[in-house]
Amino acid sequence: MQENQIVALCSVPNRDTGERIARALVEERLAACVNLLPGLVSTYRWQGKVEQAAECLLIIKTAQSRFDTLRERIKTLHPYDVPEIIAMPISQGDTQYLKWISENTQ
Numbered sequence: 001m002q003e004n005q006i007v008a009l010c011s012v013p014n015r016d017t018g019e020r021i022a023r024a025l026v027e028e029r030l031a032a033c034v035n036l037l038p039g040l041v042s043t044y045r046w047q048g049k050v051e052q053a054a055e056c057l058l059i060i061k062t063a064q065s066r067f068d069t070l071r072e073r074i075k076t077l078h079p080y081d082v083p084e085i086i087a088m089p090i091s092q093g094d095t096q097y098l099k100w101i102s103e104n105t106q
Contacts, residue, residue, distance in 0.1 A: 005101045006067060008060040008087040010074055011042055018056045021077045025060060030070040032104035035059040063105040064089070 008031075012018040015038055022034035037057045044051055062070055064087075071085050090098065 003102045004064040005090045005093070005098050006062060006064050006087045007090060008058075008062060008067065008070065009084065010058040010060065010078070010086075011040060011055045011084045012058060013053070013055055013079060015056055017079060018058055021074060022058060022060075024077055025062075025070065025073065028073065029105055030066050030073055031060045031062045032101040033061045061090075061101050063102055066105050 010021070012021060015036065018036045022031075022036055025031040025034055035058070037059065040055045040057045042053050042055050044053075060070070067087055074083060074085050
């Protein structure tokens with residue numbers, strides 16, 4: 001039986017930060033692949049005020065079993081006090097791709 005895979009999302013303040021985090025996660029086998037999407041605009045409440053910021057989004061493909069370590073690693077690399085680190089299960093996908101995720105996060 002194959003391991004469960006997830007997609008994790010993490011917003012970052014800029015491309016350089018995103019590239020640095022993405023490379024570390026893949027090099028350390030915490031993620032099989034990380035996509036960096038520029039041009040994100042986030043609107044959020046922080047310290048009692050509504051804020052808006054230009055950001056990038058990391059789309060991280062990994063194994064469920066790696067999430068706790070991935071979350072802690074992102075927290076050490078991320079400049080925000082409370083970074084967005086959320087995950088969603090992959091309910092279906094190409095069998096070969098899901099196997100590739102598992103193989104590259106071991």
